[in-house]
Amino acid sequence: MKSLIIFYDNWCPHCTRFTKFIKKFDWLNLIDTKQLRVIDDLKEHYDLNKSLAMKQMASYDERWYYGYDSLYNIFLRIPIFWIFFPGFFLLKISRIGQALYVQLALKRKIIPIHCSEESCDLY
Numbered sequence: 001m002k003s004l005i006i007f008y009d010n011w012c013p014h015c016t017r018f019t020k021f022i023k024k025f026d027w028l029n030l031i032d033t034k035q036l037r038v039i040d041d042l043k044e045h046y047d048l049n050k051s052l053a054m055k056q057m058a059s060y061d062e063r064w065y066y067g068y069d070s071l072y073n074i075f076l077r078i079p080i081f082w083i084f085f086p087g088f089f090l091l092k093i094s095r096i097g098q099a100l101y102v103q104l105a106l107k108r109k110i111i112p113i114h115c116s117e118e119s120c121d122l123y
Contacts, residue, residue: 003030004073007048007058010035015057022074030077056105067105068097 006022008015019033036053048058049066056067065073072092075081081088091097 001030001077002061003032004077005032005034005060006070006074007034007036007053007060009054009057010037022078025078025080028077028079031074056101068092068101071101072097 008019010016022031052066057070059065059070059073072088075088
């Protein structure tokens with residue numbers, strides 16, 4: 001399986017926590033994380049739809065995914081979550097997963113404080 005690069009909003013405490021959670025279970029090292037609001041992380045990915053990525057998590061593995069499709073691809077790469085695959089698949093094909101994701105993404109908080117992960121209590 002190919003590696004997946006996820007672009008998360010590092011000004012969103014929930015997004016940052018989710019990314020750290022995912023990295024704990026990424027035992028096969030198939031997921032690479034990049035901060036959306038750090039220019040150096042975006043330089044080589046010029047074809048990223050940044051306005052959409054600011055609203056929904058973006059991911060890339062030779063093709064771009066946004067929103068629930070990103071979550072689906074993340075969970076496909078983490079064996080411990082495979083037990084939930086039938087539910088994830090049904091949410092994907094019914095498009096209910098994307099609708100739920102959009103509702104959650106609209107309610108997230110953005111905190112534009114620039115601090116390092118080591119010295120910031122927001123994470």
